[in-house]
Amino acid sequence: MLGVGLLLKRFQFRRSEDLYHCAVTRVESIAENAIARDGRFTIALSGGSTPRPLFDGLRRSQRIDWTRTHVFWSDERCVPAHDARSNYRQAFESLLRHVPIPMAQVHPMDGEAPPREAAAAYEREVRRHLGDEGRFDLILLGLGQDGHTASLFPDDPAMQETERWIASVTVPADPPQRLTMTLPLIDRARHVVFLVVGREKSEVVRRVEREPSLPAAQVNPSQGQVTWFVTVEG
Ligand code: 6PG
Numbered sequence: 001m002l003g004v005g006l007l008l009k010r011f012q013f014r015r016s017e018d019l020y021h022c023a024v025t026r027v028e029s030i031a032e033n034a035i036a037r038d039g040r041f042t043i044a045l046s047g048g049s050t051p052r053p054l055f056d057g058l059r060r061s062q063r064i065d066w067t068r069t070h071v072f073w074s075d076e077r078c079v080p081a082h083d084a085r086s087n088y089r090q091a092f093e094s095l096l097r098h099v100p101i102p103m104a105q106v107h108p109m110d111g112e113a114p115p116r117e118a119a120a121a122y123e124r125e126v127r128r129h130l131g132d133e134g135r136f137d138l139i140l141l142g143l144g145q146d147g148h149t150a151s152l153f154p155d156d157p158a159m160q161e162t163e164r165w166i167a168s169v170t171v172p173a174d175p176p177q178r179l180t181m182t183l184p185l186i187d188r189a190r191h192v193v194f195l196v197v198g199r200e201k202s203e204v205v206r207r208v209e210r211e212p213s214l215p216a217a218q219v220n221p222s223q224g225q226v227t228w229f230v231t232v233e234g
């Protein structure tokens with residue numbers, strides 16, 4: 001069982017092209033509903049390589065009103081924005097520089113400041129825009145081979161966080177220093193969408209269903225919908 005949120009949806013695809021097409025449509029419909037309801041759309045982008053084709057698809061979208069969209073990140077590596085490992089750089093190069101989003105509505109995490117200060121500053125930024133409710137319309141997440149999501153890794157103390165919304169963590173990956181949303185913030189979202197692509201991820205998807213302690217399995221928005229887009233073998 002993947003997650004136990006209010007509603008859980010899992011869509012399986014043989015072809016990654018089909019997965020990304022459906023994921024783009026999902027983001028577009030969440031954006032249209034948010035803007036119709038609230039006059040704006042707040043999204044947190046995930047990092048890693050998986051979302052890149054999604055960003056390419058969103059770049060061509062005719063349904064998203066970027067002038068009413070605010071972009072945040074679910075995690076970031078503590079590197080300069082020009083560093084190839086930067087999640088901000090990836091999103092900027094493949095999406096944000098191509099769409100009419102006011103840069104004042106793009107809210108990157110600071111990968112160069114001292115991590116603890118950067119985490120506290122980002123939490124203030126999120127609270128400034130979302131208030132104490134802190135409800136993102138959509139948080140995109142990926143899945144690492146060890147079951148991590150965002151930069152919440154198995155057995156990391158940040159997994160036990162109950163108050164702070166953004167944490168600085170040291171993780172067993174390159175680069176080790178990162179900033180990440182914590183479960184208290186992720187679980188406030190209206191929608192969480194996991195994108196998991198590649199046959200090498202099939203086993204970890206099965207592990208997430210069997211091991212509720214894994215970070216990705218812990219995502220459980222009390223008033224939100226978790227949707228998994230996964231490719232399957234064969
Ligand atoms: C990051 C991500 C991380 C990622 C997974 C999957 O900053 O790396 O937020 O959680 O989603 O590690 O990475 P891939 O998409 O590259 O497989």
